[in-house]
Amino acid sequence: MRAIVLAVVLAGPVSAQDWTPMDGAKIQTALEDRTLYYEGAEQEFYSSGQTSYTAGRPSLGSWAVRGDRYCSQWPPNDQWECYDMEAADGAVRFLDAYGNVTEGRYEK
Secondary structure, three states: OOHHHHOOOOOOOOOHHHOEEOOHHHHHHHHOOEEEEEOOEEEEEOOOOEEEEEEOEEEEEEEEEEOOEEEEEOOOOOOOEEEEEEEEOOEEEEEOOOOOEEEEEOOO
């Protein structure tokens, strides 16, 4: 399951010049023990390395920071997928290898 790629946020766009690339330490701080809100969904990132994505019903997966990238794994798939991340005021976005962008906000 690639839940993080499936969510799209329309909760107010942030202009391109406001996005700042994140390194591994910033990604860890931005996600660990935090909740991101997407349109119709939310995702919690636990310090244990587990993550819960809820869009109607919860889906449990794993997350980690590898180098300067966010990586996640969603059963039954055992492969990890990694994303570059950028931050802006009150938001982060995940960029995959195919040019897809997913934005999440800290508040609804």
